Amino acid sequence: MxxxxxxxxxxxxxxxxxxxxxxxxxxxxxxxxxxxxxxxxxxxxxxxxxxxxxxxxxxxxxxxxxxxxxxxxxxxxxxxxxxxxxxxxxxxxxxxxxxxxxxxxxxxxxxxxxxxxxxxxxxxxxxxxxxxxxxxxTRFLPHIDVVRRCLEDGLLGDVVAVEADHGQLLFPDGPQRMADPALAGGALLDLAIYPIAFAHLALGGFTEVRATGTLTDAGVDAGETVAVIGPQGAVGTLSSTMRAKTPCAASISGTAARVEIDGWFYQPNTVRLIDTDDRELDRFETPRREHGLAYEAAEFARLLTAGATESDLLPLDETLRLMQVLDEIRGQLGVRFPGEG
Missing domain, CATH: 3.40.50.720 (NAD(P)-binding Rossmann-like Domain)
Known part of the structure; x- marks a missing residue:
């Protein structure tokens, strides 16, 4: 394999x-x-x-x-x-x-x-x-396309579980916008969006979202743990915090194998294929680790030149669904930004 x-x-x-x-x-x-x-x-x-x-x-x-x-x-x-x-x-x-x-x-x-x-x-x-x-x-990076192909080809068998975390030490001494409700601050939109979007790709969407977390004195989220269920019954455990640096790892486990992405999973990285006996079968190394932000710009340039109006790698309908998930999580946590209708 x-x-x-x-x-x-x-x-x-x-x-x-x-x-x-x-x-x-x-x-x-x-x-x-x-x-x-x-x-x-x-x-x-x-x-x-x-x-x-x-x-x-x-x-x-x-x-x-x-x-x-x-x-x-x-x-x-x-x-x-x-x-x-x-x-x-x-x-x-x-x-x-x-x-x-x-x-x-x-x-x-x-x-x-x-x-x-x-x-x-x-x-x-x-x-x-x-x-x-x-x-x-992240959606436009080579190693995430390898993960996407694993899912498309059924290489992992039936997906059963997804785990991902993202924590950075950005509060209370980090950028002021992270703590400011008027600037839509908090961990969710800056940090949790990465594990949530990763799980959304891995599971093909969510049928259930449950969130718990803590808020700062200003009313933005300092961190959260989010449990999700996909359309086929697979579960996801996702977490983020802006009060500590966490491993920032991700994995997708299936009945036949799993893939693991170690620290900084959302950046250009290595994907490892692991069998059910915990043996590493193969690995993909991203050819260029630096300047990962160039991939989204390159995709945009190809799309615009071709006359496209959105990307198949991240369709606008999925962007909207992800924003709906973030709204649901904020509602469960009790976070509201000034001026929202």
Whole structure:
């Protein structure tokens, strides 16, 4: 028994796009560095509420144009697509701003604050016939495609259990947005989204979701454990916290074998195939560990060049279903963001 190969192409082989970065913060810096290092695409414009910040970003990454407003950025005729890298609380408005300007959009995860906002953005993009993709970078990585193929080919037998965790030490001394309800802070949208999305792929969706967790004094979730059941009765145990670094491992166990991804499972990684006697049968090593964010940008470039309006690797309907799961978990935990309807 051996692992299948990946179908994910080298990012270097993707068509070139001219990108505009909306909100040039930390994740935008990582994404741009990956884009410039391993693809033919380039960021040609950056927009921020602070012209000084946009200019600093442009200088650091040799970007042609810097704007002190998002409206100017999305109106730039020399930009093929917009990457929305603002806090979760702003994704809805900023994605709609780009769509209304006729620009295809790659929106950072979590896609929006809630499912209602996600539905509005998806409906707007579909009505305009524009490409829209959630930047859940894990879905576009080679090792996750190996896992996907294991599931498609029935290599593991009947899937019985999924486990995944994601914990980072980000509170109380981490980024301020993590603790701020107004910015849709908390562990769920930043950290738990990874194990939840992984289990959703492995199980083919959820029929039941049960969550328990703890909240900070400000009312955002500090961490949670989520138990899920898939359509065929398989169970998932998922956890996250922003108060400690955890192993960040993931596994899918079936009646014939299991696959394991060790620490940082959501980044470019190694997949190991283990038989029912705990013997390692095979392993897949991601060919390029660095600059993993380039894979989602490369997928977007291929899709846009082909005239597609969404990705088969993460369809918009699944993005919406995942937001509905996050809403359900927040409801069980008692987390509500200011201004939600």
């Amino acid at each position: 051996t692992l299948p190969t990946t179908r994910i192409p080298d990012p270097n082989d993707a068509p070139a796009l001219r990108w505009g970065v909306l909100a040039p913060g930390g994740i935008a810096r990582d994404w741009t560095a990956a884009l410039h290092a391993t693809t033919a695409s380039r960021v040609v414009a950056a927009g921020s509420r602070s012209l000084e910040r946009a200019r600093a970003f442009a200088a650091d990454f040799d970007v042609d144009r810097a704007y002190g407003s998002y409206d100017e950025l999305v109106a730039d005729d020399g930009v093929d697509a917009i990457y929305v890298a603002s806090p979760h609380s702003e994704h809805h408005d900023h994605a709609l701003l780009a769509i209304e300007a006729g620009k295809p959009v790659l929106v950072e995860k979590a896609f929006t604050r809630n499912a209602a906002e996600a539905a509005e953005v998806i409906d707007a993009a579909r009505a305009a016939g524009l490409l829209l993709v959630e930047a859940m970078w």
